Amino acid sequence: MELVLSEYHQHRQEEFRCFADSELDQDHQFPHQNLIKAGNRGYMGLPIPKEWGGAGDDFLTYILMLEEVSKVCASTGVILSVHTSVGTFPLLYYGSEEQKKRFLPNLSSGKLLGAFALTETGAGSDAAALVTTATAVDGGYVLNGSKLFITGGGEADLFTVFATVDRSMGRTGITAFLVEKDRPGLTAGPPEKKMGLNRSHTAEIRMEDLFIPVSNRLGEEKAGFMIAMSLLDGGRIGIAAQGLGLARAALEFTINHLKQQEHAGVNTDQSSAFIIADLAAKTAAVRLLIYRAAMAKGSGKRCTREAAMAKFMATDLAMEAATKCLDLCQSAGCGVDNPLTRYFCDAKAPQIYEGSNQIQRIVVARELLSQKNLSQL
Numbered sequence: 261m262e263l264v265l266s267e268y269h270q271h272r273q274e275e276f277r278c279f280a281d282s283e284l285d286q287d288h289q290f291p292h293q294n295l296i297k298a299g300n301r302g303y304m305g306l307p308i309p310k311e312w313g314g315a316g317d318d319f320l321t322y323i324l325m326l327e328e329v330s331k332v333c334a335s336t337g338v339i340l341s342v343h344t345s346v347g348t349f350p351l352l353y354y355g356s357e358e359q360k361k362r363f364l365p366n367l368s369s370g371k372l373l374g375a376f377a378l379t380e381t382g383a384g385s386d387a388a389a390l391v392t393t394a395t396a397v398d399g400g401y402v403l404n405g406s407k408l409f410i411t412g413g414g415e416a417d418l419f420t421v422f423a424t425v426d427r428s429m430g431r432t433g434i435t436a437f438l439v440e441k442d443r444p445g446l447t448a449g450p451p452e453k454k455m456g457l458n459r460s461h462t463a464e465i466r467m468e469d470l471f472i473p474v475s476n477r478l479g480e481e482k483a484g485f486m487i488a489m490s491l492l493d494g495g496r497i498g499i500a501a502q503g504l505g506l507a508r509a510a511l512e513f514t515i516n517h518l519k520q521q522e523h524a525g526v527n528t529d530q531s532s533a534f535i536i537a538d539l540a541a542k543t544a545a546v547r548l549l550i551y552r553a554a555m556a557k558g559s560g561k562r563c564t565r566e567a568a569m570a571k572f573m574a575t576d577l578a579m580e581a582a583t584k585c586l587d588l589c590q591s592a593g594c595g596v597d598n599p600l601t602r603y604f605c606d607a608k609a610p611q612i613y614e615g616s617n618q619i620q621r622i623v624v625a626r627e628l629l630s631q632k633n634l635s636q637l
């Protein structure tokens with residue numbers, strides 16, 4: 261497998277870097293302007309085929325874009341990742357022709373913002389334990405229940421909602437539905453107050469006697485769990501790219517700070533140099549893990565293990581880099597408005613969402629323990 265970026269990918273990487281550095285704003289509001297700019301450049305539907313209004317790029321290019329955007333604004337990064345990986349791909353992979361025509365062009369252009377509604381109070385890591393119900397009625401289903409920590413929350417236009425048609429069936433009763441934000445019975449709570457990623461709104465959504473026509477069911481009845489899991493494989497590579505962007509941002513800030521100190525006559529001591537070298541080596545290794553996962557995903561093969569590894573390694577590295585860089589920069593890094601403080605606060609949620617890093621390790625270990633041939637270790 262080729263792990264050095266092609267000329268094309270290097271060229272696109274440079275384009276994304278310029279876009280992120282010069283066009284993204286970093287104020288404290290939901291980043292509408294960033295999303296409009298991203299939409300104008302085709303980044304809201306980067307890996308979606310042109311026939312469906314996307315840019316028709318490959319998955320690796322999309323991941324390079326998320327990394328560069330997240331380095332500058334990790335909130336915009338997670339919004340773009342969720343919108344595409346688990347907000348738009350559901351339609352592309354599992355939508356009927358009619359559903360694709362109805363939603364894909366508008367999702368690809370950014371006219372609609374997509375969201376993914378799986379998590380519940382008692383069903384976070386154990387997604388199969390969800391209790392939101394979909395009761396079959398004439399012409400469709402009635403949904404009742406609530407979903408927690410939904411990225412996009414009150415801002416999103418289209419939710420892929422997972423509900424059970426038969427609670428006694430566990431995960432095999434779970435079914436996926438496309439729910440437009442203006443459906444009677446759907447309400448979104450206020451944005452959660454979080455420690456980081458504050459420009460990305462996260463909210464509860466509630467469904468009360470919400471009627472959904474059969475034409476809004478995504479895929480077959482009872483196929484929802486597999487749909488959710490397969491989508492999360494792609495989603496986790498996006499979150500890994502977000503972690504890599506954050507780790508790079510923290511490291512770059514710190515190296516620049518140490519350089520300035522040296523310029524002022526304060527030499528970098530050996531223990532600081534070791535920390536910087538370790539973080540740089542880990543960043544390079546994580547980058548390869550992510551590109552490998554992205555290439556596996558782009559080739560169409562199942563990439564559950566590659567995605568899980570990339571996700572936990574990259575987001576753990578983001579937290580480690582932010583923490584150690586704060587230690588190194590000390591008072592130069594920990595002011596409330598300092599970028600390092602923001603990286604530190606932003607790095608926590610990626611270790612938790614789209615499957616906590618503990619769950620990622622379980623996924624990897626389970627797969628390895630069930631394999632006879634370990635030559636790909």
Ligand code: CAA
Nearest residue numbers: 376378384385386387388410411486489490564613614615
């Ligand atoms: N692709 C395709 N099929 C898959 C799959 C995948 N990635 N993962 C599992 N499956 C299939 C399995 O092959 C299996 O099929 P068979 O029954 O035919 O063998 C079936 O699904 C059940 O798989 P498991 O035995 O692994 O299921 P489990 O109940 O033990 O669950 C789990 C495993 C990995 C813990 C899973 O529950 C999980 O990933 N939990 C985390 C959930 C999560 O990531 N939530 C994040 C929500 S989104 C978010 O954070 C916020 C947001 O806004 C985006």
